[in-house]
Amino acid sequence: MKQGSKTKLLVSVRSPEEAAVALKAGADLIDVKEPSKGAMAPAEAEVVAAVIETVAGAVPVSAALGEWATNSVVEAHWHLQLPLDYIKWGLAGYTHTPGWGEDLLDTRRQIKRGTEVVAVAYADHLRAKSVPPEEVAKFAKRYRYKVFLLDTYVKDKKNLLNFLDADQIAELVTTLQGGGVAVAIAGSLKIEDLKKLKDVSPDWYAVRGAVCVGGDRTADLDPTRIKKWKDALK
Numbered sequence: 001m002k003q004g005s006k007t008k009l010l011v012s013v014r015s016p017e018e019a020a021v022a023l024k025a026g027a028d029l030i031d032v033k034e035p036s037k038g039a040m041a042p043a044e045a046e047v048v049a050a051v052i053e054t055v056a057g058a059v060p061v062s063a064a065l066g067e068w069a070t071n072s073v074v075e076a077h078w079h080l081q082l083p084l085d086y087i088k089w090g091l092a093g094y095t096h097t098p099g100w101g102e103d104l105l106d107t108r109r110q111i112k113r114g115t116e117v118v119a120v121a122y123a124d125h126l127r128a129k130s131v132p133p134e135e136v137a138k139f140a141k142r143y144r145y146k147v148f149l150l151d152t153y154v155k156d157k158k159n160l161l162n163f164l165d166a167d168q169i170a171e172l173v174t175t176l177q178g179g180g181v182a183v184a185i186a187g188s189l190k191i192e193d194l195k196k197l198k199d200v201s202p203d204w205y206a207v208r209g210a211v212c213v214g215g216d217r218t219a220d221l222d223p224t225r226i227k228k229w230k231d232a233l234k
């Protein structure tokens, strides 16, 4: 399937004001996090609640809950009370050892119906000291996760394409979608990267830096940039 035939746009926001901007500019999914604190850094639960109120069901809402740890469900207690469509923990520091994944499944069992846990893989898994993307993908398929997110852990000058090439990403996406898992692709992608990814057809591109003023993920959202992404995905 060619890029754009069904690919939607996820925009990460840090406040209800940004959520309103992203929605107006055409975002298909609003993701809440605190971009200045890392790839998967949570925003305060009050902020997430205010974003949900602003979005008011117009599109689905997801929230980043940090890097997974054994006490993650307790730590996220207030976030988990909220009517979120998707939640996600990164796997930085979670290594690929025999039996890995059991505790992730145990975490998933504790999440209320209606909120889906996203399987998150970092393309720069060596820098994140986490499980390689192809292993997270197998896990997501085997245990019927609804959504898989491919992102980068370290937000520096490198992006997704420094760690995986377009063919590898396409194969990952096709395999997952073939197994009934929807895929979001992120990792400091710029709009120009879509040319290299022309044969990749994820369910969402997930962006922050590329839709902020000056391409800086800690700056304000720029609605013109969001609209350009929407046009590019048409």
Ligand SMILES: O=C[C@H](O)COP(=O)(O)O
Binding pocket: 012, 031, 151, 152, 155, 186, 187, 188, 189, 206, 207, 208, 209, 210, 217
């Ligand atoms: O969920 C996706 C991330 O927020 C993407 O952020 P980024 O485009 O700055 O890498």
